[in-house]
Structures are given as C-alpha cells and as structure tokens.
Amino acid sequence: MKKKATITVERERLFVLSRSDRVVDHWCHKCQANVKMISIDLAAALAGLNQRTVFQLVEAGKVHFVEMSEGQTLFCSNSLAEKAQQSNRFDAESS
Numbered sequence: 001m002k003k004k005a006t007i008t009v010e011r012e013r014l015f016v017l018s019r020s021d022r023v024v025d026h027w028c029h030k031c032q033a034n035v036k037m038i039s040i041d042l043a044a045a046l047a048g049l050n051q052r053t054v055f056q057l058v059e060a061g062k063v064h065f066v067e068m069s070e071g072q073t074l075f076c077s078n079s080l081a082e083k084a085q086q087s088n089r090f091d092a093e094s095s
Contacts (some may be wrong), residue, residue: 026077030064035065037074046077047084057083 022039044051054075057063063083064076
C-alpha cells in the first residue's frame, strides 16, 4: 500500500532598511505615497532577484523607480515587496 505525505514549508524574510545613503524617503508617483526608495543592491536582495531582472521589471512597469538629481536610480520598496510576495505565491503554487 502506498502512503502519501504532504510537506508544507513556510519561509519568512525579514529585511531591515536602515538610514543610509542607499535608503531615502521619497514620493512614489505610482504608489501616490512617501515610501522608502532603495538602491539596486537592496532592491535585488529584497525581491530575491538579480539586478538585471529588477531593471527588466522596471521596464515592464511592474517596479516603480525614481532617478535622483545625482544620477542614482532608486527603487520603490513597496512595489518590490509586492513583487516578491507575488513571486513567492507563484513558487509555492507551482511546487
């Protein structure tokens, strides 16, 4: 007789965004709110993606960004967190 086992794995991530030159409070026009805008390094880590994929998501309009006067591109932490949650739900459903 074959037995069937179901294994459920829960994972949780905690990111602490501290005040530094890589985190700025800034208005996000898409979210219509003041949000934490973060560097590409933090953006990739938060979303669990590589930097190239983050830029592709920006080009597709799925991740919000702002270009600062110093030339640095910062990314909306809210849209990244939402994208990461969607990605985790998809990973769980396809397993």
